[in-house]
Amino acid sequence: MTVKVSSIGLKGLEGYRVQVEVKIKSGTESMVIVGLPDASVKESRERVIAALSHFAVDVTNQKVVVNLSPSEQKKNGPLFDLAMDIAALKEQKVIKTEIPLETAFIWELSLDGMVVTAEGILPAVISAKGLGLKKVYLPYDPEIPIHMLEGIECVVVQHIEEVVRHLEGQESLFTHIPLPHHLPSPHLSESPQKDFCHVIGHEQAKRALEIAAAGEHNLLMSGPPGCGKSLLAETFPSILPPLTTQSQLDVLSLYQLAGEKRSLAQAVPFRHPHHSASSVAIIGGGSSPRPGEISLAHRGVLFLDEIAEFSKKTLDMLRQPLETGQVTISRAHSTVTYPSSFILIAAMNPCPCGYFGANHHYCTCSQKQLQTYRNRLSGPVYDRIDILLSLQSINLDQPAKAVETSEEIRQRLQKARALQYHRYQQEVSNAKVPFEVLHQLSPLTTEHQVMLTKVAAKQNWSNRVQIKIIRLARTISDLAGEERITDTAIWEAMTLRRWGFHQKQQTIARET
Numbered sequence: 021m022t023v024k025v026s027s028i029g030l031k032g033l034e035g036y037r038v039q040v041e042v043k044i045k046s047g048t049e050s051m052v053i054v055g056l057p058d059a060s061v062k063e064s065r066e067r068v069i070a071a072l073s074h075f076a077v078d079v080t081n082q083k084v085v086v087n088l089s090p091s092e093q094k095k096n097g098p099l100f101d102l103a104m105d106i107a108a109l110k111e112q113k114v115i116k117t118e119i120p121l122e123t124a125f126i127w128e129l130s131l132d133g134m135v136v137t138a139e140g141i142l143p144a145v146i147s148a149k150g151l152g153l154k155k156v157y158l159p160y161d162p163e164i165p166i167h168m169l170e171g172i173e174c175v176v177v178q179h180i181e182e183v184v185r186h187l188e189g190q191e192s193l194f195t196h197i198p199l200p201h202h203l204p205s206p207h208l209s210e211s212p213q214k215d216f217c218h219v220i221g222h223e224q225a226k227r228a229l230e231i232a233a234a235g236e237h238n239l240l241m242s243g244p245p246g247c248g249k250s251l252l253a254e255t256f257p258s259i260l261p262p263l264t265t266q267s268q269l270d271v272l273s274l275y276q277l278a279g280e281k282r283s284l285a286q287a288v289p290f291r292h293p294h295h296s297a298s299s300v301a302i303i304g305g306g307s308s309p310r311p312g313e314i315s316l317a318h319r320g321v322l323f324l325d326e327i328a329e330f331s332k333k334t335l336d337m338l339r340q341p342l343e344t345g346q347v348t349i350s351r352a353h354s355t356v357t358y359p360s361s362f363i364l365i366a367a368m369n370p371c372p373c374g375y376f377g378a379n380h381h382y383c384t385c386s387q388k389q390l391q392t393y394r395n396r397l398s399g400p401v402y403d404r405i406d407i408l409l410s411l412q413s414i415n416l417d418q419p420a421k422a423v424e425t426s427e428e429i430r431q432r433l434q435k436a437r438a439l440q441y442h443r444y445q446q447e448v449s450n451a452k453v454p455f456e457v458l459h460q461l462s463p464l465t466t467e468h469q470v471m472l473t474k475v476a477a478k479q480n481w482s483n484r485v486q487i488k489i490i491r492l493a494r495t496i497s498d499l500a501g502e503e504r505i506t507d508t509a510i511w512e513a514m515t516l517r518r519w520g521f522h523q524k525q526q527t528i529a530r531e532t
Contacts, residue, residue, distance in 0.1 A: 030097065077109065134178065253323045
């Protein structure tokens with residue numbers, strides 16, 4: 021007789037159902053695992069046999085055959101340990117009750133029979149729920165938000181003996197982790213260290229960042245060293261609305277797959293990779309593809325400081341994620357797709373020496389050096405950036421003005437986001453919604469279209485840039501509470517897409 025037990029395999033964030041089939045028969049003492057297991061799955065043999073000894077199960081002079089179905093899918097990781105052991109115990113009549121196929125066992129075993137956590141636990145549990153499974157056995161892990169997983173029964177265990185007793189109806193275990201009486205907000209539980217009220221000046225930049233946050237638009241800042249680019253970017257997450265429950269689960273799942281720690285109470289993701297990072301670190305990859313920085317920034321911010329110093333190959337790899345909100349990593353044995361819907365905030369100097377267009381320094385770069393430096397960002401990458409912002413240094417001794425806090429700005433953003441969610445009937449922003457939907461619900465008037473076409477012809481804007489201007493105008497109108505795109509919004513959107521220092525290029529003397 022062959023015993024079948026359900027488990028979950030992972031292919032990126034996507035899970036699939038695995039039938040763990042075990043048959044024990046007389047023969048040479050061995051344990052064979054088939055079904056395209058990798059090395060980590062094959063090593064389960066010793067852990068499973070050691071766990072069987074806790075029940076006085078002797079497999080000496082017996083051959084244990086384990087089949088992981090579907091056999092065409094490559095299996096990896098130690099998530100099948102518990103399922104193998106439970107199936108073997110059922111085959112040996114230690115477990116006498118029937119094991120429902122709607123119950124999943126997806127955890128790693130230690131040699132002493134303890135049930136321990138492994139990478140990919142959370143996405144496996146979420147996938148089990150999506151596949152229609154009713155119950156899952158898991159160890160307690162504070163990083164697993166069990167209280168957020170509705171629609172599936174999570175049975176918390178510590179040892180395989182507890183699993184057996186529970187299956188036999190001899191022991192009652194916790195099926196959830198009690199919530200604290202006052203659960204802190206996932207966004208505000210940790211006060212942000214930086215606030216917009218502490219940023220002196222840069223009113224135009226603050227306005228641009230507010231628009232970028234409201235509609236999830238990408239932004240590129242250019243300015244001389246020390247003008248405040250990094251400060252503005254690092255303060256930007258403080259005005260972003262809190263993550264929804266589903267977004268928190270997606271982010272936590274990606275961090276688990278990448279093997280990185282992340283607290284549930286943390287704010288929206290903010291990733292700040294160095295320009296020396298490899299393309300694999302930024303995009304993701306490896307022999308068993310793991311999420312990169314762009315996926316770890318999912319639902320948050322990816323800040324590329326000194327973006328012109330990143331390799332051109334790496335920057336061009338951003339084209340697909342910026343357009344589709346996901347990245348596909350292809351390897352010889354598998355193709356994995358990870359979500360990567362983020363807001364790109366980039367910063368760069370205007371030229372190699374950094375002082376082109378500066379108020380208090382003279383630029384020493386030649387025209388050729390300037391053009392070569394700017395060409396490090398290809399045209400397609402420029403096209404995928406919504407806002408181009410030119411900054412100047414600010415005098416710190418200017419008169420104090422009443423400035424808004426990040427909390428006040430965030431309240432406006434939440435109202436603008438609510439308008440977008442209501443308009444599109446889903447949690448999607450103006451920058452991410454398909455343009456056909458945006459055009460259908462917020463069409464431009466004939467006057468607006470004529471005005472945009474004339475300016476686009478003068479600025480040599482591509483069709484993609486024109487679409488981004490329409491998206492920006494829709495966001496600006498949402499911040500103003502307008503039902504339709506206004507003239508003011510169109511003009512402001514077009515202004516945000518022009519480089520300020522380009523207008524000065526012909527008037528500044530330079531060495532050649």
